[in-house]
Amino acid sequence: MTKLDEKEIIKIFQKSLGNKTSEDVETFRLGKNLGVIKTDTLVESTDIPPGMNPHDAARKSVVACVSDFAAKGVWPLYGIVSVAIPKKYSAKKIKEIADGFRDASSEFGFSILGGDTNEGKELVMSVSVFGIAQGIVRRGGAKAGDSIIVTGPFGNTSAGLKLLLEKKKANQKYARKIKNAVxxxxxxxxxxxxxxxxxxxAMDSSDGLSTTLVEMASQSKKKFAITNIPKELELExxxxxxxxxxxDLVFNGGEEYEIVGTVPQRNLKKIKQIAKLxxxxxxxxxxxxxxNxxxxxxxxxxxxxxGWLHFKN
Amino acid sequence: MTKLDEKEIIKIFQKSLGNKTSEDVETFRLGKNLGVIKTDTLVESTDIPPGMNPHDAARKSVVACVSDFAAKGVWPLYGIVSVAIPKKYSAKKIKEIADGFRDASSEFGFSILGGDTNEGKELVMSVSVFGIAQGIVRRGGAKAGDSIIVTGPFGNTSAGLKLLLEKKKANQKYARKIKNAVxxxxxxxxxxxxxxxxxxxAMDSSDGLSTTLVEMASQSKKKFAITNIPKELELExxxxxxxxxxxDLVFNGGEEYEIVGTVPQRNLKKIKQIAKLxxxxxxxxxxxxxxNxxxxxxxxxxxxxxGWLHFKN
Incomplete structure (x- = not known):
């Protein structure tokens, strides 16, 4: 997927539909609460790596929405799915997709109410998820003195994609780990x-760690000073x-469904307890x-x- | 689109995701009210007829959801869109699509909150619409003695599609009318x-008049006796x-976004007033x-x- 094109396309859409602050989810007033909605589109030719089975592909399209809800601190309550399926797909394959949606919604504790199916040239799965919250954790709330945290190491998904797409090498144990990450x-x-x-x-990191940090720093009007790069020895x-x-693997990969957050010092202990739990x-x-x-x-x-800056000298 | 395949696919999905009564929209409890959600997928290769511009294609994907809300008596409040766009599309064409969504939501009085874009082999547009209602008009509520009504004549869209796809002939005025219907x-x-x-x-008729009537009669466990076929002289x-x-044009065409409803005799006068208004x-x-x-x-x-029964002879 051409990242630049996608950014340009998003700009065109935002301009047409009215410029709003970018968030992980869309919200609207619902009495005293907020209604929370998110949609994600997974396209066969660009988002399904080789070797991913239909069940996991359907799960991935659910994960993309769930991760955004997670980063905003909102439970997903209900989902609907919309699927374009190629004519040549077997009933078995279609069942695997449907089961993938069912199992993923059950894994994350929400209900898929229904949806729409259609015929298309390639598999396209859109998942829309709905929830209710008193408020959401915004991208733009970081304060000077807060710690920046991430919920896991970065780079394993990029490494996995390079293994699958570019025939890179890894030892057996690490290969299993990074393929699983994908x-x-x-x-x-x-x-x-x-x-x-x-x-x-907080923000979901699936567009890449650098993009996520830059977006949060920009919306918060703060400087983010990175002192510790979340990389593992195995990745090195x-x-x-x-x-x-x-x-490059750590900062520019993407598809890591981690949370990047900022935490006031007084809450660090609590956050660590929750992480442990x-x-x-x-x-x-x-x-x-x-x-800034x-x-x-x-x-x-x-x-x-x-994507633009590389860290080689 | 192979109708049979689509039915089979829907069956597979319904079986996996839990068998629920088919309705035009999905609903869930929201305090004392119902949350109402609907998604629709419009695919370039199967749903966009020749000569339809990108603006009207985007509008059509909104219309599909709005028509279902209309049939259930529910205002659409908010929408999100999810679009897969081919790499070759120009910025101008993408802007027309985005403007199509904006203009359609404004035409039908709701807000598009945001959405997701992606790259794909063909244009696929998913629109999800959200609303709140005290209840919905169900497909299965028809009572013996009710009148069956439709909100317009049928067959013009089929005729239009035959004109566009199969080079059928029509006089200039009728050609304009049926192309506009498409x-x-x-x-x-x-x-x-x-x-x-x-x-x-009530039910939206976009799957075809016969399918709609059969579904309503079946869910209502009643017999629907058709005394007056909603066809115009021009169509004949x-x-x-x-x-x-x-x-065949009247009953098996589809893509007419009319409401098919049943009306208790005591309400017929009121319904006619509303229609006039x-x-x-x-x-x-x-x-x-x-x-039955x-x-x-x-x-x-x-x-x-x-699709299966034809009315010749």
Missing amino acids: YRPNPRLGFGILAGTYMSS QFAAQNRLDVM NKIHLIEIGMVEKG GVFLAESNKRITSG | YRPNPRLGFGILAGTYMSS QFAAQNRLDVM NKIHLIEIGMVEKG GVFLAESNKRITSG
């Missing part, structure tokens, strides 16, 4: 729901083995400061939104 | 909202000129009786769900 991503719903009230801002070994840029590998990656932009603290090097 | 369908939102409380059952002339079966060409087509199935009253010939 096929069965885990949105942080339990953590997000409980942690929501303790975070000053994989990058070295395959002559890949580890920073939910078996989340919480990583503090930096601090919010006065100023995202920087690597050590080198004061600026991080821009994914 | 390109700019008019869901009966104003009528549906006001008439909802006066109808015992078009059918004769092109050697087409006028009954909304400039709707209301047609009484028959009566609900004890029994849909029949042409004159010949006692059974009407089955579109």
Whole structure:
């Protein structure tokens, strides 16, 4: 998928439909509460990597919505699905897709009410999820002095995609881990729901870590100083083995359904408890400061939104 | 689109996701009210007829949802869109699509909150619409003695599609009318909202008149006796000129976004007033009786769900 094109397309849509602040979910007043809606489109030719079965593909389209709800601290209550299916698909394959939706909604505790099916040239799955909340954790609420946290290490999905798409090499154990990261991503719903009230801002990271940080810093009108890069030793070994840029894998990959959040110091202990309770590998990656932009603290090097800047010298 | 395949696919999905009664919209409890959600998928290769511009295609995907809300007597409040766009599309074309969504939502008085875009092999547009209601007009509420009404004549869209797809002939004035029926369908939102409380059952007719009548009779466990076929003289002339079966055009076409409803005798006057107010060409087509199935009253010939039965002879 051409990232630039997608950004341009989104701009055209936002301009036509009225410029609103970008959020992970759409909200509207519902009495004293907020109605929360999110839709996600998964397209066969661009979003389904080789070897992903129809069941997991349907699950992935649900995960994309659930991860956005998780980052905003909102429970998904109901979903509807809309699927374009190629004529050549067998009944077995169609059943796997339907079962994938059912199992994913059950995994994340909500109901799929129904939907619409149609014939198309390639598989396209749209999932829309609805919830109710008193409020949401915004992208733009970071305050100077807050810690920046992420709910897991980054880069494994990129590594997995490189393994699957570009025939890169990995040892057997790590290969299994990174393929699993691609096929069965885990949105942080339990953590997000409980942690929501303790975070000053949060965002789903599936557009890539750099894009996410830049967006949060920009909406918060703050500087994000990154002191600790959320990379694992195994990823560094994989990058070295395959002559890949580890920073590129960590910052510009995308498709990691982690939460990036900012936490006031007084809430850090609580957030860590919630992470432990939910078996989340919480990583503090930096601090919010006065100023603007995202920087690597050590080198004061600026991080821009994914894909353009590479970290090679 | 293969109708049989679509039915089979829907069955697979319904079986996986839990068998629920088919309705035009999905509903869930929202305090004392019902939350109402509907999604519709419009696919370039199967749903966009030749000559339909991107603006009207986007409008059509909105119309499909609005028509279902109309038939259930529910105002659409908010929408989200999810669009897969081919790489080759120009910014101009994408803007026309976005403007189509904006103009359609404004035409039908609701807000599009946002959505998702993606790259795909062909244009696929999913629209999800949300509303709140105290209740909905069900498909299964017809009572013996009710009149069966439709909000307009049938067959013009089929005729239009035959003109566009199969090079059939029509005089200039009628050609314009039936092409317009294809390109700019008019869901009966104003009528549906006001008439909802006066109808015992209703359904959107976009899957075809025969399918709609059979579904309503079946869910209502009643016999629908059709005494008056909602066809216009112009359609009969078009059918004769092109050697087409006028009954097939009327009953098995589809894509007419009319409301089919049943009305208790005591409410008929009121319904007619509402139709007049909304400039709707209301047609009484028959009566609900004890029994089951849909029949042409004159010949006692059974009407089955579109596509299989033809009315020749």
